[in-house]
Amino acid sequence: KNTTHWYLPLDQFEPFLKQWILEEHKEWKPNVYGQCKSWLDLGLQPRAVSRDLDWGIPVPVEGARGKVLYVWFDAPIGYISATKDLTPDWEKYWKDPETRLIHFIGKDNIVFHCIIFPAMLKAEGSFILPDNVPANEFLNLEGDKISTSRNWAVWLHEYLEEFPGKEDVLRYTLCANAPETKDNDFTWKDFQARNNNELVAILGNFVNRTLVLTEKYFKGAVPPVITLEAADREVFDQMPVIRKNLEENLENFRFRDALKEAMNLARLGNKYLADTEPWIKIKTDSDRVSTILNVSLQITANLSILLEPFLPFTTEKLRMFLNVPTFEWDLLGRSDLLQPGHHIGKSALLFEKIDDEAITRQLDKLAAAKKANEAAATGIKPAKDSVSYDDFAKMDIRIGTVLHAEPVPKTDKLLKLLVDTGIDKRTIVSGIAAWFKPEDIIGKQVTVLANLEPRTIRGITSQGMILLAEEPDGRLVLVTPEKQVLNGSDVK
Incomplete structure (x- = not known):
C-alpha cells in the first residue's frame, strides 16, 4: 500500500557532521571515529523516522494519525525526558555549555549516538552536543561470541555462587581486558592468572605484609616517621604522579590504562617493602622500620581511594582493615592520611588463590554447552549439485536497505518489506516474522535477489527475495x- 512517512534530512546535516566529528573530535576512540568517517564518506541520505505500527510513540504532527516514531528517533529523546522527569533543573544538564554529555554504548549503536541524535540536537538548536561517545567493541568468551541461547555465557548468579566473595576479581578481569578499541576475549585461564599473579601476588601481598608487620612490631598502631630517606621520598613523590596519570586516563575513558596505574601503586609498595626489608631491619634499627611501615600504611590508605572506582568491595575491606572512613578523592596522593598512633583494625587476606580445579569446572561447563550445540547442528543440509558460473552470474544479488516493514494480515510468518535496492524501491514479502519484529529490521541493510521473477503472496506482489542464513535449529x-x-x- 502507499503510505506517507516523515524523514530526518540527514543529508542536510552532512557538512556540519563532517566538521564536528572529523575535524573537532579527532580525539574520539579510533573505532568510533572510523565508523563515523565510513558513514560520512559514503554520503548521508534522508532517514525515515516514522513507522506504520499500532504501538509506539505517536508522531506529534497533523496528518500523522496511525504513525509512530522510529525507536532510535524517540529513544535518545527519552534521555532528555528522564532528566526532565527527575528534576526541575533539567535544562542546565542539557543546555549549559559546561555540561559534558557522554554516551557509554556498544559499537552497534555508534551511528545513532554520533550521527542521528546529534543531527536532531543540532536541528533543535538549543541543546548541547555529545562531548564523547566512548563505545566499546564486543567481548567474546573463550574465542566464541557470547550467546545466551547457546548457553555460551558466564551467568552472574552462577558466578556469585561458585566464586563467593570474588565480585572484584571478575570486575578486575573485565576492566583489564575490556574491548575498548577492538573485540577482545574473556578466558577462564586469564581470569585465574589475573587473580593469582596480580590481585593476590601484588596487591594482596603488599597489603597483608604491611598490616601484619604493623600489628607484630607496633601492636597495630601507626608508627611515626622518624627520618625520611631517599627511598621514602621517592615513594611519596610517585603517589601524586600516579594520581595524575590515572585521572588523565579516566578523563579520556581509557579505563584499562587507568586500572594499570592504580595497580602501579601496589607494585610500587611491593617493591618498596622488598627493597627496604623491615623484617630484617627490625633486629637492628626499629626507628627505620617505624618509617618504613608508616610509608607502607600511607600507600595502603591511598590504595583505598585509588581502587574505589574499580574494586569497591576490596576498598571497603581496606577501610575496615585500616579502621578509617571513606577518604575523599581530593586526598589522594597525600602522605599523611593516617596519623601516628591511629590503631588499625583486624586484617585478613584480601584475595585468595583460585586453583586449577575451579577453572576446570568452568571450562567443563562450556565444553558441555559446545557439545550440546554441536549435537543440535547435526541437521545441517548436505551440499547441493554443482552449478555453472554462468548460471550463478544470472542472479542479480544486491545490497538494499529496509525502509519499512509491517506484518502481512492474517499470517504469523510473513512480513511485507519496502526495500531500497539502489535501482528502485520495491515490495518484498518475506517469511521472517517469527524471527524479526518489523521495528528491528527497519533501517538494516540486507542482501536481495533482485531479479527473481515477481510472484503474488497473499495478494501482494513480491519483487525479489531477502537472502538469509538458516541455522540448524x-x-x-x-x-x-x-x-x-x-x-x-x-554481491559477487
Whole structure:
C-alpha cells in the first residue's frame, strides 16, 4: 500500500557532521571515529523516522494519525525526558555549555549516538552536543561470541555462587581486558592468572605484609616517621604522579590504562617493602622500620581511594582493615592520611588463590554447552549439485536497505518489506516474522535477489527475495555487509 512517512534530512546535516566529528573530535576512540568517517564518506541520505505500527510513540504532527516514531528517533529523546522527569533543573544538564554529555554504548549503536541524535540536537538548536561517545567493541568468551541461547555465557548468579566473595576479581578481569578499541576475549585461564599473579601476588601481598608487620612490631598502631630517606621520598613523590596519570586516563575513558596505574601503586609498595626489608631491619634499627611501615600504611590508605572506582568491595575491606572512613578523592596522593598512633583494625587476606580445579569446572561447563550445540547442528543440509558460473552470474544479488516493514494480515510468518535496492524501491514479502519484529529490521541493510521473477503472496506482489542464513535449529539470520555500503552494491 502507499503510505506517507516523515524523514530526518540527514543529508542536510552532512557538512556540519563532517566538521564536528572529523575535524573537532579527532580525539574520539579510533573505532568510533572510523565508523563515523565510513558513514560520512559514503554520503548521508534522508532517514525515515516514522513507522506504520499500532504501538509506539505517536508522531506529534497533523496528518500523522496511525504513525509512530522510529525507536532510535524517540529513544535518545527519552534521555532528555528522564532528566526532565527527575528534576526541575533539567535544562542546565542539557543546555549549559559546561555540561559534558557522554554516551557509554556498544559499537552497534555508534551511528545513532554520533550521527542521528546529534543531527536532531543540532536541528533543535538549543541543546548541547555529545562531548564523547566512548563505545566499546564486543567481548567474546573463550574465542566464541557470547550467546545466551547457546548457553555460551558466564551467568552472574552462577558466578556469585561458585566464586563467593570474588565480585572484584571478575570486575578486575573485565576492566583489564575490556574491548575498548577492538573485540577482545574473556578466558577462564586469564581470569585465574589475573587473580593469582596480580590481585593476590601484588596487591594482596603488599597489603597483608604491611598490616601484619604493623600489628607484630607496633601492636597495630601507626608508627611515626622518624627520618625520611631517599627511598621514602621517592615513594611519596610517585603517589601524586600516579594520581595524575590515572585521572588523565579516566578523563579520556581509557579505563584499562587507568586500572594499570592504580595497580602501579601496589607494585610500587611491593617493591618498596622488598627493597627496604623491615623484617630484617627490625633486629637492628626499629626507628627505620617505624618509617618504613608508616610509608607502607600511607600507600595502603591511598590504595583505598585509588581502587574505589574499580574494586569497591576490596576498598571497603581496606577501610575496615585500616579502621578509617571513606577518604575523599581530593586526598589522594597525600602522605599523611593516617596519623601516628591511629590503631588499625583486624586484617585478613584480601584475595585468595583460585586453583586449577575451579577453572576446570568452568571450562567443563562450556565444553558441555559446545557439545550440546554441536549435537543440535547435526541437521545441517548436505551440499547441493554443482552449478555453472554462468548460471550463478544470472542472479542479480544486491545490497538494499529496509525502509519499512509491517506484518502481512492474517499470517504469523510473513512480513511485507519496502526495500531500497539502489535501482528502485520495491515490495518484498518475506517469511521472517517469527524471527524479526518489523521495528528491528527497519533501517538494516540486507542482501536481495533482485531479479527473481515477481510472484503474488497473499495478494501482494513480491519483487525479489531477502537472502538469509538458516541455522540448524531453524533460526534465520540476516546476511548483511560488514559495514555500511551503498544501496545497490553488487554481491559477487
